[in-house]
Amino acid sequence: xxxxxxxxxxxxxxxxxxxxxxxxxxxxxxxxxxxxxxxxxxxxxxxxxxxxxxxxxxxxxxxxxxxxxxxxxxxxxxxxxxxxxxxxxxxxxxxxxxxxxxxxxxxxxxxxxxxxxxxxxxxxxxxxxxxxxxxxxxxxxxxxxxxxxxxxxxxxxxxxxxxxxxxxxxxxxxxxxxxxxxxxxxxxxxxxxxxxxxxxxxxxxxxxxxxx
Amino acid sequence: xxxxxxxxxxxxxxxxxxxxxxxxxxxxxxxxxxxxxxxxxxxxxxxxxxxxxxxxxxxxxxxxxxxxxxxxxxxxxxxxxxxxxxxxxxxxxxxxxxxxxxxxxxxxxxxxxxxxxxxxxxxxxxxxxxxxxxxxxxxxxxxxxxxxxxxxxxxxxxxxxxxxxxxxxxxxxxxxxxxxxxxxxxxxxxxxxxxxxxxxxxxx
Numbered sequence: 001x002x003x004x005x006x007x008x009x010x011x012x013x014x015x016x017x018x019x020x021x022x023x024x025x026x027x028x029x030x031x032x033x034x035x036x037x038x039x040x041x042x043x044x045x046x047x048x049x050x051x052x053x054x055x056x057x058x059x060x061x062x063x064x065x066x067x068x069x070x071x072x073x074x075x076x077x078x079x080x081x082x083x084x085x086x087x088x089x090x091x092x093x094x095x096x097x098x099x100x101x102x103x104x105x106x107x108x109x110x111x112x113x114x115x116x117x118x119x120x121x122x123x124x125x126x127x128x129x130x131x132x133x134x135x136x137x138x139x140x141x142x143x144x145x146x147x148x149x150x151x152x153x154x155x156x157x158x159x160x161x162x163x164x165x166x167x168x169x170x171x172x173x174x175x176x177x178x179x180x181x182x183x184x185x186x187x188x189x190x191x192x193x194x195x196x197x198x199x200x201x202x203x204x205x206x207x208x209x210x211x212x
Numbered sequence: 213x214x215x216x217x218x219x220x221x222x223x224x225x226x227x228x229x230x231x232x233x234x235x236x237x238x239x240x241x242x243x244x245x246x247x248x249x250x251x252x253x254x255x256x257x258x259x260x261x262x263x264x265x266x267x268x269x270x271x272x273x274x275x276x277x278x279x280x281x282x283x284x285x286x287x288x289x290x291x292x293x294x295x296x297x298x299x300x301x302x303x304x305x306x307x308x309x310x311x312x313x314x315x316x317x318x319x320x321x322x323x324x325x326x327x328x329x330x331x332x333x334x335x336x337x338x339x340x341x342x343x344x345x346x347x348x349x350x351x352x353x354x355x356x357x358x359x360x361x362x363x364x365x366x367x368x369x370x371x372x373x374x375x376x377x378x379x380x381x382x383x384x385x386x387x388x389x390x391x392x393x394x395x396x397x398x399x400x401x402x403x404x405x406x407x408x409x410x411x412x413x414x415x416x
Contacts, residue, residue: 015216015223015230018344020405022214022221038213038408039344073366079376090369094381101386102365109358142226142243149396152355152362158309159362165306166367171377202227206242 011203014043047197055125057192061118061185068185069111071178074164076171086178087111109152114189117151120144121192124201135209141201153186215408222249251403255329261398262325268390269318276382278364283376290384291315291360313359314388321357321395324350325402332402335410344404354396361389 014025019039026034026044033045047053068087075084085093087110094103124141127133160179167173216223222233229242237246251257276288289297291314298307328347331338367379 011230013221013230015221015228017223017225017228018348018404019340019408020215020217020223021408022216022219039341039404041344041348074370076371078371081376083370083372085366085369090365093369093372094365097368097380099365099368099381099385101389102361102368102381105358105361105389106365109355110362138243142245145226149351149354149400152358155355155358156362158356159359159366162306162309162359163363163366163370165303166363167371169301169303171371199228202229202242206229 016041016043044199045197046200047195050195050197050200051125051128053195054121054192055129057188057195058118058122058125061188061192062122064181064185064188065115065118067181068178071181072176073160073178073182074167074176075174076167077174078171084174084176087182106156109150110156113147114151114153117144117147117193118189120147121196124196125192128201128204133205133208138205138209141205151189153189157183157186215412217249217409222247225251250405250409251401254401254403254406255333257401258325258329258398261394261401262322262329265318265391265394265398266322268387268394269322270387272384272387272391275384275387277360277384277388278367279380279382281378281380288382290382291388310360310363313357317353317357318391318395321350321353321399325395325398328402328407332406332410335414338407338411338414340407340411343407347399347402347404347407351399354392354399357392357395358389361385361392 012025014023014034015021016023016036016039018041019036021036021038023034023036023043028034028044028046030046030048034043035041036043070086070088072084072086072089075082091103091107091111094100094106120140124137124144127137160182164173164175216230217233220233221230222238223229224231224240224243224245224247226245226247227240227243229240231238231240233249236248238249239246273291275290277291278289278294280287280289295307295311295315298304298310324346328343328350331343364379364381364385368381371377371379
C-alpha cells in the first residue's frame with residue numbers, strides 16, 4: 001500500500017534529465033510540450049494521436065523497406081559500361097572486396113539499426129492500437145532506447161548526395177527508383193519514431209505492470 | 213531551483229521515472245532497470261574515449277582514405293587532399309560539407325568534450341546553462357561525421373567498372389570510423405548534470 005502511494009506521488013513531479021531540476025508535472029494538452037526553465041531542454045511532450053500516427057507511419061516504413069534496400073539507388077555509366085548498386089548490394093560488394101569494417105558499419109547504421117527500430121515502433125504501436133500490451137513490452141521498450149543514437153539514415157542520405165556530386169562530373173550518373181523509395185523510407189521511419197509518446201507509453205506500462 | 217538530488221529523488225535515465233534515492237545501483241520501480249543517480253565515473257569514461265578518439269584521428273588523416281584506379285593506375289587521396297581536389301575542381305559546396313563533417317566536427321567534438329570534462333571537474337568559469345547547450349549540440353553532431361565513411365562506401369560499391377575505373381577504400385577509413393564511434397560513446401558517457409552540481413557546489 002505504501003509503495004502505491006509513493007508511485008502516485010512520484011508521478012506528480014518531473015525531473016529534467018539534463019540539469020536535474022525538479023518541477024510539478026504540468027497539465028498538457030495534445031501537441032503541447034513543457035520546457036525546462038533552467039536549461040531549455042524538453043521535459044515532457046504530449047504527441048497528437050500518437051498510436052495511429054506511429055502505427056501508420058511505421059507500416060509505411062515497413063512497406064518501403066523492401067524497395068528502398070533492394071532496388072538500385074544509383075548507377076554510373078563510363079566508357080559504355082554500366083554499374084549500379086542497391087543498399088544491400090553495397091554491403092555485399094564491400095564484403096566481396098574485403099572492406100569488412102565499412103561493410104559492417106554500413107550494414108549496422110544504415111540498414112540493421114533503422115530496420116530494427118522501425119519494427120520496434122511498429123510492434124509498440126500495434127500493441128497499443130489493438131490493446132495487446134504484454135509485460136514483455138516493458139523490457140522491450142527499455143532495450144529499444146539503446147538504439148536511439150545509432151540510426152543514421154539521414155547521414156546516409158547526405159552521403160548519397162555527396163557521392164552523386166562527386167560522380168556527376170566524370171561519369172554519367174543515373175538516379176534510380178531505389179533512391180526515391182529510400183527517401184520515403186527515411187521520412188516514414190523518422191516520423192514513426194518522432195510520433196511515439198514516450199511519457200504516455202511509460203505511464204500506461206507502469207499502471208499495468210509496475211511494482212506493487 | 214530545486215534539484216532532484218537535494219530532495220532525495222533520482223531520475224531513471226531510460227524511462228524518466230522519478231525514483232526515491234536508495235542504495236546505488238537503484239532499481240527503477242517502473243522499468244525495473246538498474247541505474248545510478250549520476251552516470252558512474254562519467255568524466256573518466258568521457259576522457260578515456262576522447263583520448264582514444266584523438267589517437268585514432270591521427271592515422272585517419274595520415275593514411276589515404278580512398279584509392280581511385282583509372283586504367284590500373286592508383287591515385288591515393290587522404291581526407292585533406294580529397295578536399296583540396298574538390299576546391300581545385302570548383303565544387304565548393306561539397307568541399308565545405310566534407311571539410312565540416314570530417315575535420316571540423318570531429319575536432320570540435322573532441323576539444324569540446326575535453327573542455328566540458330575539465331569545467332565539470334574544476335568548476336572554473338563554469339556557466340552551466342551555456343555549457344549544457346554546447347553539450348547538446350555536440351551530442352547532436354555526433355553521427356554526422358559518419359558522412360565520409362558512407363560516401364567512400366557508396367563510391368566503392370557503385371564505381372566498379374573493371375579495368376576502366378574502380379575505387380578502393382584506404383586504411384584511413386577504419387581509423388576514421390573509429391574516431392567517430394569513440395566520440396559518440398564519449399559524448400554519451402558525459403553527464404551534463406555534473407555541470408549543474410559543480411556550479412551549485414561552488415556557489416553555496
